[in-house]
Amino acid sequence: MKIATWNVNSIRSRQAHLTNWLQANPVDVICLQETKVIDSDFPRSPFEELGYHLDISGQKSYNGVAIFSKIPLQNVSVGFTSILGNKVEEFDEQKRAIAGIFEDILILNLYVPNGSEVGSEKYAYKLQWLKVLREYLEVALKTTPHICICGDFNIALESRDIYRQTKDTDIMASPQERQSLQAILDLGFIDAFRKFTPDAGHYTWWDYRRGGFPQNRGWRIDHFYLTENLSDRAQSCIIDKEPRTWEKPSDHTPVILEL
DNA sequence: ATGGCATCTAACAGATGA
Numbered sequence: 001m002k003i004a005t006w007n008v009n010s011i012r013s014r015q016a017h018l019t020n021w022l023q024a025n026p027v028d029v030i031c032l033q034e035t036k037v038i039d040s041d042f043p044r045s046p047f048e049e050l051g052y053h054l055d056i057s058g059q060k061s062y063n064g065v066a067i068f069s070k071i072p073l074q075n076v077s078v079g080f081t082s083i084l085g086n087k088v089e090e091f092d093e094q095k096r097a098i099a100g101i102f103e104d105i106l107i108l109n110l111y112v113p114n115g116s117e118v119g120s121e122k123y124a125y126k127l128q129w130l131k132v133l134r135e136y137l138e139v140a141l142k143t144t145p146h147i148c149i150c151g152d153f154n155i156a157l158e159s160r161d162i163y164r165q166t167k168d169t170d171i172m173a174s175p176q177e178r179q180s181l182q183a184i185l186d187l188g189f190i191d192a193f194r195k196f197t198p199d200a201g202h203y204t205w206w207d208y209r210r211g212g213f214p215q216n217r218g219w220r221i222d223h224f225y226l227t228e229n230l231s232d233r234a235q236s237c238i239i240d241k242e243p244r245t246w247e248k249p250s251d252h253t254p255v256i257l258e259l
Numbered sequence: 260a261t262g263g264c265a266t267c268t269a270a271c272a273g274a275t276g277a
Contacts, residue, residue: 009276010266034276036267061267062275114277122275154277172277207277209263219277251265251277 001259002027003107005150005222006243007205007252011035011066012043014250019046021243026050027256028070029102031109033152035064042066057095065098065109065151073100073107080136091132105230105259106144108137110151115177118169126154130180137187141227149189149225152205152252155181157191160200161220172221190231192224192257193239204239205252213244224257233259 004027008014011032022030035042035058042056053072057079058064067073077083077099079092096111110133115126140147155177156162166173185191193202203218212218224237235258244253 013266034266114275116276205277207263208265211263221277248265 001029001103002256003102003148003150003224003259004030004254004256005033005109005152005224006030006254007033007111007152007222007250009034009036009250009252011037011064012041013248015043015046017243017246017249019050021240021254022047022050022052022068025240025254025256026070029107030068030254031107031150032066032068033064033109033111033252034062035066036061037064055098055100057098059095063095063111065095065111067098067100067107067109069100069102071102073102076100080132083136083139084132088132088135091129096129097133105146105148106140108140108147108149108151110149110153112151112153112155114154115171118171118174118176123171127176127180130177130184134180134184134187137184137189141187145227146230147189147227148230148257150223150255150257152222153181154221156219156221157181160198161203163201163203163217163219172219185225188227189225190228192226192231192234192237193220193255195231195234196237202239204255206244208251222252222255224255226257230259235259 052068113126116122204222206212
């Protein structure tokens with residue numbers, strides 16, 4: 001089976017790109033981020049016509065996540081309160097997390113906060129959000145052996161994931177962000193892409209500005225993290241750069257995991 | 260240090276993203 005993740009940067013602006021891509025890549029599941037639309041305005045029919053069942057959680061203008069699957073997901077939940085309760089309610093205001101079970105796998109689709117600038121309020125929110133995510137996974141792991149987390153993490157863990165040297169004050173590469181993500185991985189998650197590809201120069205996001213893509217000035221910030229038992233089942237994990245070459249693309253490109 | 264580019268709302272400029 002194949003699972004994909006793609007930050008589409010507005011589902012309404014990217015509808016044709018996504019339908020074209022899905023026709024060429026009929027994955028079993030696709031996890032989307034930054035849909036940027038309330039649920040009642042989500043363009044469902046083009047994707048339902050391709051045979052997908054849709055689970056969506058969006059809001060006006062910002063954020064928003066969705067999972068499309070060829071077979072309906074079981075036990076779909078939105079946000080963190082479903083597992084952690086009302087104490088984490090404030091972290092569910094922004095629509096950044098949706099989960100469901102496909103076959104024996106819990107798929108958790110995430111749009112991690114960007115953080116704006118190191119030291120800002122949004123940066124503090126990003127770190128807190130990651131702490132809540134860690135708690136969520138700690139609980140989930142107690143009952144669910146097979147977990148696949150994917151999405152836009154807005155963090156590049158290592159220098160080989162970024163086209164240039166970074167400073168500690170660079171958002172998406174700061175030590176605190178990396179430690180927060182590493183603490184999650186330390187619960188027992190493996191970077192699926194790195195199981196197959198150790199070398200530098202593979203990215204999933206390129207800045208629209210300054211000709212980032214043509215010069216391959218990118219960052220690898222979209223990830224698949226798998227529990228060890230699932231990692232053993234992984235057959236491949238690849239980045240498909242092609243949609244980034246299309247006209248008016250998302251600034252992110254899809255990553256595809258094969259189990 | 261700035262701005263570069265794209266998306267949103269809907270104010271056609273300002274907020275946000277990464």
